[in-house]
Amino acid sequence: xxxxxxxxxxxxxxxxxxxxxxxxxxxxxxxxxxxxxxxxxxxxxxxxxxxxxxxxxxxxxxxxxxxxxxxxxxxxxxxxxxx
Numbered sequence: 001x002x003x004x005x006x007x008x009x010x011x012x013x014x015x016x017x018x019x020x021x022x023x024x025x026x027x028x029x030x031x032x033x034x035x036x037x038x039x040x041x042x043x044x045x046x047x048x049x050x051x052x053x054x055x056x057x058x059x060x061x062x063x064x065x066x067x068x069x070x071x072x073x074x075x076x077x078x079x080x081x082x083x
Contacts, residue, residue: 001048003055012056019043023052023074031066032056034074053077 003014013022019040026033034056039049053074057067067083069075 001051003052005055005059012052012059014048014052016043016048021048021052023049023056023071025056027065031068032060032063034069034071037071037073049073050077057083 001014001016003012005012009024010026011022011024013020019042021039021043022037023034024036026035034053037049037053039052054077056074057078060067067078069078
């Protein structure tokens with residue numbers, strides 16, 4: 001899966017089979033906060049959301065940012081991965 005970081009749009013996205021899945025974030029108070037995760041119906045259940053969130057938080061780690069979320073999926077991902 002090829003994930004692109006669109007820094008100016010605060011978004012990580014991937015394009016698969018004619019569909020775009022993405023994670024949107026904001027950077028505030030020294031943390032990258034995932035605010036929205038979207039995977040179109042035909043792509044659901046393939047682990048795409050997890051890969052997008054993982055990429056966003058990997059970027060945060062590299063930039064020395066904390067990892068937070070307001071998006072329910074990303075919150076669950078953070079808990080599952082011990083953040």
